[in-house]
Amino acid sequence: MKIRSDILRVYQALHTWTGICAGILLFIGFFGGALTMFKQPLERWASAPSAPLAALAPQQMDRVVAQVLAQHPAARQEFTLHVQRNEANPAPVTWSAGEGGRELQLDAMRWQATLGADGALQAQELRPSLFGEMVDMLHRTGGIPGHLGDEYLGVYVMGVAGVLYFLALVSGVVLLLPTLVKDFFALRQGRNRKRFWLDAHNVIGIASLPFHIVISLTVIVFAFHDQFYDGLQQMVYGERKMWVRPAGAPGPGDVSQLMPASALLQRVQQEAPGFAVTELLYMDVEGKRPLVRAGVAHDAYAVRGAQSGYVLLDPYSGQVLNTSMLPTKSDTWSSIVAPFFSLHFGSYGGDWMRWVYFVFGLAGAFLFYSGNLLWVEKRRKNQLRGQDALPPQPRRTLLLAAATVGVCLGSVAGVAGALLAAKWLHAGAANLNATLMAAYYSVFLACVAWAFWRGAARAGAELLALCALLGLAIPLTSLLALGFPALGMWAHGSLGAVAVDLAALVLALLLAWGARLAHRRARSGPGDSVWSAAAASGAAARAAVAPAPPVAAGAPGVAPAPTGAAAAGDGQA
Known part of the structure; x- marks a missing residue:
């Protein structure tokens, strides 16, 4: 493929400067993103061992929910019933003692509860390890501290870096098109180390191009999602609510009238056959819009969340309110949006796909590191002319x-x-x-x-x-x-x-x-x-020679000053 040299120069400048401006931040984002594929094992490694809590039968789930709500009013704002138990969720019920939100709360405390052998509630307060959340925060913000409104300042900076990142991807593809067939997968070793680094940079960039395009676009969406959603609210949804509680439904406000958790589980399993129900997140059960968000997982589907899709239910009537985030019953808009979330989070294909994303994340970090190295070497080549x-x-x-x-x-x-x-x-x-x-x-x-x-x-x-x-x-x-x-x-x-x-x-x-x-x-x-x-x-030697006073030619013990091209080379800034 033939492209005019003046066009290539424009794209080379675009690729160089967008990559330089965003590369260092994106290195942190990709390295942190690779580690977030295994947040739970990392937090397990960093957390002291705790006594495992016994699993509960469905009827016991009903009792533990009722007793938590009766004895701990703070849980009525939000609590989670963990249906699937693993090392990251050792307790049947957990809730936070403090404010929520997107900010990483280093002093946050969490309660966990289960039923004892006598059927009485056993609850304890602890400070959970937030190592995985800290790595995720570095991934989203590049480690930039400070806030802008309700969001980290670094999130918006990474959004801008995502725009530059996309431009660097497009311009890099244009640059490689003329030699794509000849140079693809070429790793030429020899005395010219710059050629080897350039080949490695190109191979990784082209081989993982679809992955990088998805990541760059979703980074922009995640950084500015509040602004995008506010615009969609006005232009698409207007005053229409996402869900409306059925007329005559019991509650809200009287938590004793909540539908049993076992019955809600049955409703979710009927709505999502073949999916595993992972958790029931109860939100604002005493408020005007009480809600249960049921997490459902299936390795064969691209889901909306980091690990699961969702079904929204009314906690009092058990009515299914929304299935747009359930892969098998999503609407057109959700079918378009969900793959972007899933492709960014790697929430499909099981553990082997997480390892693929882990490798891609580290390879992406290398891409930005090698890009800066190549720019520095390019400057040296230009100076030698x-x-x-x-x-x-x-x-x-x-x-x-x-x-x-x-x-x-x-x-x-x-x-x-x-x-x-x-x-x-x-x-x-x-x-x-x-x-x-x-x-x-x-x-x-x-x-x-x-x-x-x-x-x-x-x-x-x-x-x-x-x-x-x-x-x-x-x-x-x-x-x-x-x-x-x-x-x-x-x-x-x-x-x-x-x-x-x-x-x-x-x-x-x-x-x-x-x-x-x-x-x-x-x-x-x-x-x-x-x-x-x-x-x-x-450089130190040249600095020592530069200020020496002029001496007469032939003075004993003094070498003659450099002349011609050598002198010009020593005087370069």
């Missing part, structure tokens, strides 16, 4: 390289450090969730400062080695917990927790390999490259 001597790199290139290394690797090290802090600092932390957040930002900011102080070449190898050591410390911590119980730590034997250790070990080995390559590059790479440690030494 017409030069007989190696020109020094401009300050803006040095700063971008240091920011790329510090922010990207700092986020990796910060997450690993926070995960380790969950066990090592568990005994001495009054609020472990606040400690985890402090651990992340302390490690992250320290890595950024280190990168700017040491320079990209030295810091790249050093921070990669740090990330490898922190990753290796994760399975070693579990081994220490098994071998030395007196340390006060724990090691879960569940498949999910063991998978966290194994995945951390594999990533640690890959990071150690990357640290070795970066160290070799810094030691023996081209002297004018940002990624070469010799470049910094050369």
